[in-house]
Amino acid sequence: MSSAGKHVGPLGKERRVLPRYQLMPQVDVIVEDGHETYWGALRDLSRTGIAISLQQALQSNQKVTVRFRLQSDDGRAVLEDLDATVAWKSGRNAGLEFVKPLIPGSSSLKKAPLLAAHLEKKKSER
Numbered sequence: 001m002s003s004a005g006k007h008v009g010p011l012g013k014e015r016r017v018l019p020r021y022q023l024m025p026q027v028d029v030i031v032e033d034g035h036e037t038y039w040g041a042l043r044d045l046s047r048t049g050i051a052i053s054l055q056q057a058l059q060s061n062q063k064v065t066v067r068f069r070l071q072s073d074d075g076r077a078v079l080e081d082l083d084a085t086v087a088w089k090s091g092r093n094a095g096l097e098f099v100k101p102l103i104p105g106s107s108s109l110k111k112a113p114l115l116a117a118h119l120e121k122k123k124s125e126r
Contacts, residue, residue, distance in 0.1 A: 021070040021078060023118045027052060028067035029096075030081075037067075040094075047119060049084060049097040058094050062086040066096060070114045080112040 023045075029038040029052070040052035050066065058064070063085055070078045084096040100108040102116045109116050 021072050021114045021118070023115070024069040024071055026069060029054065029056075029058070030065040030067060031058075032063040043093065045115075045119065047098075047102040047116075049087065049095060049101075051093060051095050053092050054094065055092065058086045058089055060086055060089065064096065066098075068112065068115050070118070078114055080115050082108055082112050082115070 023042070025042050027040045027042050027050070029040050030036075031038070036056075038054050038056045038058075040054035042050060043053055044051040063083070065081050066084050068080045068082070070080065072078070082102075083099040085099065086094055087097040088095040098108060100106045102108050102112065102119060
């Protein structure tokens, strides 16, 4: 069995119990009625919301669902959705505030555990 492409520890064995996931820079913005889905580029992410760039116009206070894509080292993809409201817009940029922030005790943590783990990892890297 080859270990090529696997992350190995100092003893030559795979040490990771769970796969790592990388947040992809593309998000889908599903408008409230669910009939339209827009592609957006992730610009900034926090526990309370995101900033994105997109071609389509969103309306202030519009209800949307944001679909995040995460990919494991072995290429497996996972989708996580969070409900949000359009907080601001400026040209092709928009700020979306999560209905429930990614904080301890929030139901958003159950809906998007990998996204929350990504934020925690980025916090610890600072």
